[in-house]
Amino acid sequence: MSKKLLLTYDHIEGINTLEVYKKHNGYKALEKALKSMKPEEVVEEVKKSGLRGRGGAGFPTGMKWSFLAKPEGVPRHLVCNADESEPGTFKDRYLMERIPHLLIEGMIISSYALGANTSYIYVRGEYYYVIKILQKAIQEAYAAGLLGKNILGSGFDLDLYVQPGAGAYICGEETALLESLEGKRGNPRIKPPFPAVAGLWGRPTVVNNVETIAAVVPILNISGEEYAKIGIGKSTGTKLISASGHINKPGVYEIELGVPVEEFIFSDAYCGGIRNGKKLKAVVAGGSSVPILPADLILKTAKGENRLMTYESLSDGGFATGTMLGSGGFIVMDEDTSIVKNLFTFARFYRHESCGQCSPCREGTSWMEKILQKFIDGKASMKDIDLLWDVQSKIEGKTICPLGDAAAWPVAAAIRHFRHEFEEYVNHPESIQEVQHYYRLNNIPV
Amino acid sequence: MTTADITFSEEAQQKVKDILSQYPADKSKSALLPLLHLAQAEFDGWLSVPVMDYVATILNIKPIEVYEVATFYSMYNLAPVGQYLIEVCQTSSCWMCGAEDILKYLEKKLGVPTGEISNDGMFQVKKVECLGSCGTAPMFQIGDKFYENLTFEKIDTILDELRKENKRSRYV
DSSP states (O other), rough: OOOSSSSTTTTTTTTHHHHHHHHHTHHHHHHHHHHOOOOOOOOOHHHHTTTOOTTTTTTTTHHHHHHHOOOOOOEEEEEEEEOSSSOOOHHHHHHHHHHHHHHHHHHHHHHHHHHHHEEEEEEGGGHHHHHHHHHHHHHHHHHSSSSBSSSGSSOOOEEEEEEEOOOOGGGHHHHHHHHHHSSSSSOOOOSSSSSTTSSSGGGGGEEHHHHHHHHHHHHHOHHHHHHHHHHTTTTEEEEEEEEEEEEESSSEEEEEOOOOOOHHHHTTTOOBGGGGGOEEEEOOSSTSSSEEEEHHHHHHHHSSSSSSSSSSHHHHTHHHOOOTTTTTTEEEEEOOOOHHHHHHHHHHHHHHHHHHOOOHHHHHHHHHHHHHHHHHHOOHHHHHHHHHHHHHHHTTTTTSSSSHHHHHHHHHHHHHHHHHHHHHHHHOHHHHOOOOOHHHHOOOOO | OGGOOOOOOOHHHHHHHHHTTTSSSGGGGHHHHHHHHHHHHHTTOOHHHHHHHHHHHTOOOOHHHHHHHHTTTTSSOOOOOOSEEEEEESSSSHHTHHHHHHHHHHHHHHHOOOBBTTTTEEEEEEEEEOOGGGGGGGGGTTTEEEOSSSOOHHHHHHHHHHHHOOOOOOOO
């Protein structure tokens, strides 16, 4: 069983309350930081840990922190990105719902490290019940002197607020999130300037994912050096994986980076294998944006090595034969799954979520959905496969933010690895129509 | 109804004050998203033009600044809705685990197509994109509640309970 640093106490009753959280090592890291460390020492510890952003991009957190501009007399902010909306990803929801104080403790320590006195947790609006859980936990923290003025007698002040989103995937992009937090449409900003220089209200700002901020707590508890010993190479520490799809045990798993993909899918400690005794067909390993891989390539690299759950191993082979760890949204498909139809749900998603600012993304996502609809309706021709390829290639790299890439990559990968299935939709549309109804496939009457 | 007839309840007005206290005094526009959620909950689950104009007066911003935000985010309803808005996730994992059949079952049960309000005004089904509940698919959201690992029997029970409750779904 893998070492746990974040979900050590997630099943303890009442762990969502301050009292129980404190009994289980809670707020020890904060005490250590405030009483015995300078802010720059905290940053140094995070650098040593090798922690990489857990939202999807995997950028080294300590380095991101060190970019923060510190002009005299200008307030700085820490904003937690809890806009979790990448299809297949639900780990942040689990963490905030179960152990809200872990995030709050991480927010206080990180704010201290960055010199921020007002910080925000931006939570997607659909998670309103989680917002209520966080607000209650924040109230408890204020009452216990863990937030507000002069925290634990250290002289450090922090106000922490929760901000709701209102239904927009794009607000997970950090500059769109800041626009939204300023009360505007979530249109990503042109960079530079980066948020580290001009972020919230034009002030220097760091935006970090929920899991990233929570990971700062165990890093201080065990030390950055010890944290870096967990995992393999530049994939240090543990990662929360959201496992879903046709598996026996869907859910959130904390893994030590480096667990073999095969073990993750088939071991009873994790996904527990494929449902109903079916075979594995394909996996989307890191949320909807990353390239889908067929069973053989997700289990072994093109070189024949065992594929591991690390940033490096999953991306081995580039996009030709590899994928990405991304947000850790691990979607497993059994042998009956239509890759084309699944791709259609992704295409519809990106069309719905494009902010509309850049034409390649606004128009391209709409065209990709329309072309895929033709396949599903049995009206596509072979030329449409090439057209679809052409459209996706004209979005990638041509937009202000990565949503365009995120919309294009899954399309490219599906054609790259499953072209025969698109051809099947063209050649035998009648045989395709009836598949893909889970209930019917499993003889559940509709 | 015109904007002049619209005011928040006293409880909501207290909430407005709390929300505004979260930002620097000259950055009160940041309160727009939470205030629109509050307004939607206060005024029958949707945002009419007079309601949006009312929010603009609270924040001292132009009505267009409210409209452009209200039209951008999918959780704001710009037309009247059923008492209970059933938001059914359709993306990937939910689709793989039967979301289309869940939708069909709801349509059959409520007797109206997706998007329309049922004849008794109680329910309205809306297709939505990923709600971050992929490990418990298929699922739908009603107000701030997630209903997960759905089966047809579970749906029967949920609808019966809501009919008895006879309130209005809300996030806030």
